Each structure stands twice: as C-alpha cells, then as structure tokens.
Amino acid sequence: MQQAVGGSEAVVTTLGPSPMLRCEGLRKRYGDRLAVDGVTFSIAEGECYGLLGPNGAGKTTTISMLCGLAVPDEGDITVDGFEGGTLEAKAAVGYVPQDLALYPDLSAVENLTFFGQLYRLSGKELQTRIGETLELVGLADRGKDRIGTYSGGMKRRANMAAGLLHRPKLLVLDEPTVGVDPQSRNAILETVGKLGIAVLYTTHYMEEAFKLCDRIGIIDDGHLIAEGTADALIGDHGGRDKVHLSCDGADLDELAAACRELENIHDVHEVDGNLELSTDHGPAVLSAVVAVATRHGVDLTGVEVRSPNLEDVFLSLTGKELRD
Amino acid sequence: MIRVIALNELRRRLRDRSVLIGCLAAPLLMAAVLGISFAGAASTVAVRVGVSGASPALMAAAEQASQLPHGVTVVAMPSQAAVKAAVAGGTLDGGVAVLPGQMQLSSLLVPIVDPGASHTPGFDVVTRGTSQLGQEYAESMAAGISSVLYADKVPHHVTAHPATVAITTQSVGHGGKVNLNFFAPNIAVVFLFIGSGLGMRSLLMERSAGTLARITAAPLRPTQIVLGKLLAIFVTGLVTIFVIWAVTTFAFGANWGDPLGVLLMCVGATVAMCGIGVFLTSLAKTEQQAFGITMLVGLFLALLGGNLLPSGSLPDVFQVLALGTPNGWALVGFGRLDQLGEPASSVIGPFFVLLAIALVTGGLALTRVRKMVEP
Numbered sequence: 001m002q003q004a005v006g007g008s009e010a011v012v013t014t015l016g017p018s019p020m021l022r023c024e025g026l027r028k029r030y031g032d033r034l035a036v037d038g039v040t041f042s043i044a045e046g047e048c049y050g051l052l053g054p055n056g057a058g059k060t061t062t063i064s065m066l067c068g069l070a071v072p073d074e075g076d077i078t079v080d081g082f083e084g085g086t087l088e089a090k091a092a093v094g095y096v097p098q099d100l101a102l103y104p105d106l107s108a109v110e111n112l113t114f115f116g117q118l119y120r121l122s123g124k125e126l127q128t129r130i131g132e133t134l135e136l137v138g139l140a141d142r143g144k145d146r147i148g149t150y151s152g153g154m155k156r157r158a159n160m161a162a163g164l165l166h167r168p169k170l171l172v173l174d175e176p177t178v179g180v181d182p183q184s185r186n187a188i189l190e191t192v193g194k195l196g197i198a199v200l201y202t203t204h205y206m207e208e209a210f211k212l213c214d215r216i217g218i219i220d221d222g223h224l225i226a227e228g229t230a231d232a233l234i235g236d237h238g239g240r241d242k243v244h245l246s247c248d249g250a251d252l253d254e255l256a257a258a259c260r261e262l263e264n265i266h267d268v269h270e271v272d273g274n275l276e277l278s279t280d281h282g283p284a285v286l287s288a289v290v291a292v293a294t295r296h297g298v299d300l301t302g303v304e305v306r307s308p309n310l311e312d313v314f315l316s317l318t319g320k321e322l323r324d
Numbered sequence: 325m326i327r328v329i330a331l332n333e334l335r336r337r338l339r340d341r342s343v344l345i346g347c348l349a350a351p352l353l354m355a356a357v358l359g360i361s362f363a364g365a366a367s368t369v370a371v372r373v374g375v376s377g378a379s380p381a382l383m384a385a386a387e388q389a390s391q392l393p394h395g396v397t398v399v400a401m402p403s404q405a406a407v408k409a410a411v412a413g414g415t416l417d418g419g420v421a422v423l424p425g426q427m428q429l430s431s432l433l434v435p436i437v438d439p440g441a442s443h444t445p446g447f448d449v450v451t452r453g454t455s456q457l458g459q460e461y462a463e464s465m466a467a468g469i470s471s472v473l474y475a476d477k478v479p480h481h482v483t484a485h486p487a488t489v490a491i492t493t494q495s496v497g498h499g500g501k502v503n504l505n506f507f508a509p510n511i512a513v514v515f516l517f518i519g520s521g522l523g524m525r526s527l528l529m530e531r532s533a534g535t536l537a538r539i540t541a542a543p544l545r546p547t548q549i550v551l552g553k554l555l556a557i558f559v560t561g562l563v564t565i566f567v568i569w570a571v572t573t574f575a576f577g578a579n580w581g582d583p584l585g586v587l588l589m590c591v592g593a594t595v596a597m598c599g600i601g602v603f604l605t606s607l608a609k610t611e612q613q614a615f616g617i618t619m620l621v622g623l624f625l626a627l628l629g630g631n632l633l634p635s636g637s638l639p640d641v642f643q644v645l646a647l648g649t650p651n652g653w654a655l656v657g658f659g660r661l662d663q664l665g666e667p668a669s670s671v672i673g674p675f676f677v678l679l680a681i682a683l684v685t686g687g688l689a690l691t692r693v694r695k696m697v698e699p
Binding site for chain 2: 067068069088091093095097099101102103105106110114115117118119120162
C-alpha cells in the first residue's frame, strides 16, 4: 500500500481507497520556520498509525491541521470522506491533546458531560457513554471526583476519555504518555490497543510505537522520511544484529581476525576494549563465536546480542538520536 | 451549543466561586455599605439658602430647574442686605441676590456653565466658607434662575418686582436616600464593567489551559464559542445589577425609579458594559494584561462617566466627555428615573445609545475574539 523511501527524500505513499484519514502534501509555515513540509500519509479503518519523531519534528503541527485547529498552507486533508476542518470531519475525530485539557474544578463526569454535549450527545445516551468510557479508562470509581484531585496518570486517562466519549472514527493521541507513571502508561497503551478504531498516535518513545502501531511514519524536521510496518522499517533501515563480546585483557586483534573468518559475520571492530560483530542473525552465529573465543583462549565475561530497533532506523535515516 | 458553552462557563465560575464573589458577595457588600451609609437619617444637616430679587413665579420655576433635593422649603427673605446679613450671621448657609439692573442676556449663561465663577453679572452668590452644601445649593439656585430667564419661560419684567426667599432643607447631607439612589446604580455599573472584563478573561485562561483547543476541535463554529462566553458574561452582569437593585431597594429603601425603566436600563447598561469590557479584554494577550486593562480602563471610565464623583463636580470638558462613555449614558438614564422621577419612556433614548455602544464594541470584540478560536 505504501513504500518507504529513506534518506532525505519524501515518502511516496500510494493511498488506498477511501481511508479514514488521508493527508496529502501538507505544508505549514510559522513565520520563517517550515514546521511541516509536504507530509503525506493515510490511515485505514481500524489501523493504528504511529507518527514517530523527536520533539519539534512536526507531529503536533500535523495533528493540529487534521483536527481543524490549524489551517494548512498547502495540501489536503480528508477525514471519513469529509474535507478536513469541516464540522463533519471534526465530528469524526476524537482529539486527545498532549497537555491535560480538562477543567480541574469539575469532576470527570461533569467534564465529560460538557465535552459530550459539544458532540451533540445528550440525555440517557450521554450518561451511558460517560459510564462506559470511564470504565474503559479505569476511572469508573472516581468519576464524581474533581479532576484537580487526580494523580497525573489519572488525569491523562480522563483526558483520553474526553476524546473517546463520542465514539470517534479516528482517535488522535498526541504523546499521551509523556510524564506518566508506568502503571498509567500501561493502562493507556492497553486501552488504545483494544479500541479497534483508526488511531493516529504520536510519540517519541519507539517502544510504544513498536508495540502499538500497525504502521509507523518517521517524521523529522517537518518531513515524513520513512513509513511502513515496524519490521519493514527495521529490515530496510535498521542495519544488522550486533553481537557484543566482553573480554577482559585478551588479545583482541587475534580474536577479531578469527571472527572475521566466520560465516555470516560482516564486520568486526573494537569498542572500548571489547569486540562488536555485525551479522544478519545474531543468535545463529553465537555458538560459533563462543567456540572461536574458547579456541583462542579468550575468557568471555559477557555476550550480548542486540537486534536493530526503531532507534537505529531513526539514526540511520537522520544521523541523529531519536531523543536529540 | 451557545447555551452549552454558557452553562459550562457559569458552572465553572460557580464552582471556583468567582461568580459568587463577583456577582453576589461584592455587590451585596457594596449595597450594604451604601445602604448603611446613605439610607439612615441620623446625620442629616440642615441647610438654609436665601434668595432675594426674584418673583414667586420665577422662584418656583427656578427651583424645579435647579433640581434641588426633595424636602426643600422656600422661605421669603426681605432684601439682598438681609440675605448677606443672614449668611454672615449663620442664619443662612448661602444665598443668592438677583440684581436685575446688572443683568444681560449673555451673562445669564455664566452661572449655568460655570457655577463657581467669581464674577456672575446679575447675581450675587453669597456664601459662607464653612458651609459647602450652602454654597452648592446657592450656586444651583443661581443656575436655575439663569436657565429659566435664559429660556424666557418667565418674562423678564417680573424680576423688577423683587420677592425674597430662603431655602431650607432638613434632609440633605450624607444621610439622604437621594445619595443612595444616586450611588447604588453608579456602583452597579462599575461592577458590570469589571465583571464583564474579567469574565472574558476566561477565554485567555482556557487558551493557556488547553481546553480551548479541545473545544475548538469539536464540531462548533467559532461564533458559537464566543457567543456562549458572551451569554455567560451577560447573565452574570444582569444578576449583579439585579442584586444591587434588589438589596438597596428592599433592605435600605432606595428608590431607583420606575421599575420598567430600571429594567430597561439594567439590560442596556449590562449589554453596553459587556461589549466594552469584552472588547478591551480582547486587546490583551495574557490574563495578566486583561486584568490590568480592565482595572485601568474601568477606573478611568468610572471617574470620567461620573460613577465615583458626580459629573457635575468635574470640569466642564469632563461633563461632555462623560457622554462618550457607556457608564455616563447609563447614569443619564438611571438619573432620570431616580433623581428626576421621570417615567420609563424617558430612558428609551439612553437605552438605545447603550445598545448602539454594545453593538459597536461587541462587534469589534467578536471580530477580535473570533481570531482566538479560529484555526
């Protein structure tokens, strides 16, 4: 459905028939700064799409445009078949902003009642939805308490409840787990995982994107620089497995030369008095590497196999760390 | 949707008690202070002002024109010399001797436009330094006689048959209900302005708190959001002025005048003060700026419009400028009802002026505030 193209080239996306969200050539400038430059992607019904990038990459600006909070300078947005920014498009989106956007003096139920009414919910239907949504985010027993009395994690869950209340077709979550305790973070991830609706999830935590998202778009400096499933991205841009050998006081030159002779070892180099080997499949070469070390009388104090991850993908594509 | 936004605004302001303090507690406190200060008669001061050289017909017309407080008694005095002697001796607190021989049509304007002028051809305003009220009523009486003569309501020749009068009153001073009637609407209008300015501050607070973004992301038109906020401000403003009206009337016996007229003026004053308050707030970029602008302009308008000091006590230019302020026009309307006892129909003019002010300032505010909620 789409192809990821690395380097500084823009992603070329082949958009499927009537996706839930379709963004095409989005461009937004704030003064002299081009915050978003030609971003194109789509999200299918029921798909969880992760927008992964460091702070300031353009994630929130992209979200603002597709939620109708900012008007793109160029490009088109379609939500559930409606032009972005229209009332119909807004009604189809559930927006969960990065910061808490609830009234601390009101209870969760009062907050949800107000935000539900903005989406034309009323009466018994509204009350039922509020109960179900609070249950979903694990706050059913605290619904009548004021938001101001909640912990940080509970506030985040209530924040998400306000975006889910009207049963949107597309849920937009802008870094929902920043600064959240592990328990609430897991609860949020678990909730998102079982929604079954189209989700746009922005984060700079690669493990969240890897765990939750069906597809991931990597954004940096306003450009969508790669897109695809996590496995595909890692396969295409993450590089090889690394086998790290910790060896105290051994003759590393001799061992390195012996490792280079092994099958499927592509590169060997010294790192801080230890050896690092590049290979297509770390576990497969492990026994041979250990045997070579034993044969050369090297006492291995540690062996670690590390597969490439999205951090490596980002490093490979941009030359910098994801959290830079 | 406008109603939903407004109700949420009111619920939040009730919950954080700002509406209780701003719309109920503060007005109640102010009404109580005004009531206790002005409603009693314990500290009334007797003031006697003598007038000589005017016929009874001229005196009657002048008395009405000078709008002296209720309870004034007019007593004849024998001559200009008698007035001077009585003022010097303390029997009178002030006096006016009309001097027909020195009077010209052009000089008649002097006591009207400059009541405290040191030289008033055709009049001898006799005062005693220790009686401020006596001086003010003597000057008012001189202005009243001048205005009647100038308007030619009374033939000039009657002044050739001098009559002498003295004015006495037992109900002026800081204990009169007249003052309560005057100050109660004045203070209410100040509260309206401050309340509306601070009310719109909530939009700035919502913007910084992030809730405005969530509301804007909902399927609403920007105008609905702004009108919802305005409706909440209007309701709280109306409650404020009704509270002051009710408390000063029922608890302290103030008389604001014809209830229908008062109702009309309450609505007119509220929409106008909301309009200008919201417009000024829309000029601010932060809550702190909004607070500063509201307080600064509120105080300035209160002074200029005559809310804190009667506009008659301000320089002439300020009396004209007062009519450029919404509170000045509100006080014109309230003054016709409570000071002059005129019917509701007399405030239709000020009401429409206030509506016009509301439309202009509210329209400007709507344009500016819309930009805050538009993408």
